[in-house]
Amino acid sequence: MRIQLPVNGQSQHADNVLKKFRNSACGPTTAAVMLDYLLPHETTKSINQLYKQLGTTPIGLFKYRFIRNMRKLIGPDWSIQSCSLHDALFELREGRPVAMKFDKYFSFHFHLNPTYAYHWVPLIGFEEVENDVILIVHDNGGQNRNSEIREISYKANQKVLSFVKMTPLANWE
DSSP: OEEEOOOOOOOTTSTTSOTTTGGGOHHHHHHHHHHHHHOTTSOOOOHHHHHHHTTOBTTBOOHHHHHHHHHHHHOTTEEEEEEOHHHHHHHHHTTOOEEEEEETTTTTOTTOOOSOSEEEEEEEEEEEETTEEEEEEEEOOBTTBOOEEEEEEHHHHGGGEEEEEEEESSOOO
């Protein structure tokens, strides 16, 4: 079974993102994509606003800051927390994207060669295949590449991956 949510991706290197933020704006871009999808009737914050409000630094956005500051931004009607792959797949089945972070540095897996060394992306789908789960992400783009949907092996990246789910505490839709 394949699940892929119709999420509108954005690029952290778009012209409307401040040049000084672009290289480290993957976390705020992931947050913007998720907020746009989960709260479509709310006023969407710009990636530049989210960069500041989430506490992003030139080296990126730490997971604990993503969680803590998204809780402040969204308020008490949502639960924002780390989760397992199992929980992330459940969220996707429920129609909600998940923030996914690649981090070989703070997971102390310097010797690995994951898809990304340090990068946030919206996880928008998956497909279970024999001995693996193919994760479908909306890559936030790069200096010379547009934002695009990519398929990534969980098995090849599992040691450097972490997930953050945003779950409504009341009825959602």
